[in-house]
Amino acid sequence: MMLDVKDLRVSFTRERLPPVEVVHGVSFSVARGEVLGIVGESGSGKSVISLTMIGLLPGTAQATGQVMFEGRDILRLPERDLCKLRGNRIGMIFQEPMTALNPAMRVGAQIAEGMILNKGLSRKAARAETLRLLDMVQISRASERIDSFPHEMSGGxxxxxxxxxxxxxxxxxxxxxxxxxxxxxxxxAEILNILDDLVTDLGISLILVSHDLGVIARIADRTLVMCQGEEMEQGATEDILRRPSHAYTRQLLDAMPRRARASLEEGA
Structure with a gap:
């Protein structure tokens, strides 16, 4: 397994109050080339889990258990090694691109920055690679867009x-x-298709976090259902769509528009 998480617990300290645990003993694994979907409503702990995977929890958080990435426990790595891991082995796509991107920096420079710092590429080589990446993620007129600022681009x-x-x-x-x-x-749909193509073409593994079971069902091989920091169930996405074993999963399915649910179940 590329990633093997065992009994992950995450708690946050509070001033003059006891710590509050927000993730309660969650375990899962991700194989090479596999897509794992983590689904749940707001406050279910899914985003906290994703931040734990790359060591970006705030200082008030404490994580216990094991997060093994190719034999190394992420929870016990020093910050220097975590930075190398984030810079070379694990990539993160954040929820809101407008706040994740630097508004005062051209998008091409933001893409190239990591390649210059982590790979030692020259600015010319990094710009050429940036153009290739913009083409890969299907941005039209990449040679023009590379010098755009974030506010000059649409959300997609x-x-x-x-x-x-x-x-x-x-x-x-x-x-x-x-x-x-x-x-x-x-x-x-276009973004999900891009992610699906990347997994197929590059052979990478993907953890897709969403509150929308319909989004997860489009590309996930396996699905982990979360509620209030606990695992409700996990298994093959097809099985969860057709034979959910937990009442909460059935509620997520029932919350979907009837046609959308029927379409997913037919495609599963």
Whole structure:
């Protein structure tokens, strides 16, 4: 397994109050080339789990258990090694591209920055690689867009830039935290298709985090259902769609529009 998480617990300290645990003993694994979907409502702990995977929890958080990435426990790595891991092995696509991107920096420079710092590429070579990545994530007129600022791009284009930044390190594992939030359904489908193509073409693993079971069902091989920091169930996405074993999963399915649910079940 590329990633093996065992009994993960995350708690936050509070001033003059006892710590509060928000993730309660969650375990899962991700194989090479596999897509794992983590689904649950707001406050279910899914985004906290994704931040734990790359060591970006705030200082008030404490994580216990094991997060083994190719034999190394991420929870016990020093910060220097964590930075190398984030820069070279694990990529992250954040939820809101407008806040994740630097508004005062051209998007091409933001994509190239990691390649210059982590790979030692020259600015000329990094710019050429940036153009290739922009083409890969299907940004039209990449040679023009490379010098745009984030505010000059649509939400879907900004999210594509976020994906390109995550890919710049040639990661083995990509974590996408709500990558289609606030996008219309057409752009949402385009982003999911890009992620699916990346897994197929590059052989990377993907953790897709979403509150929308319909989004997860489109590309996930396996699904982990979360509620209030606990695992409700996990298994093959097809089995969860057709034979959910937990009442909460059935509620997520019931919350979907009837036609959308029927379409998913037919395609599962």
């Amino acid at each position: 284009q900004r999210q594509r830039v976020g994906i390109a930044i995550a890919l710049a390190s040639n990661p083995d594992l990509l974590i996408a935290d709500e990558p289609t939030t606030a996008l219309d359904v057409t752009v949402q």
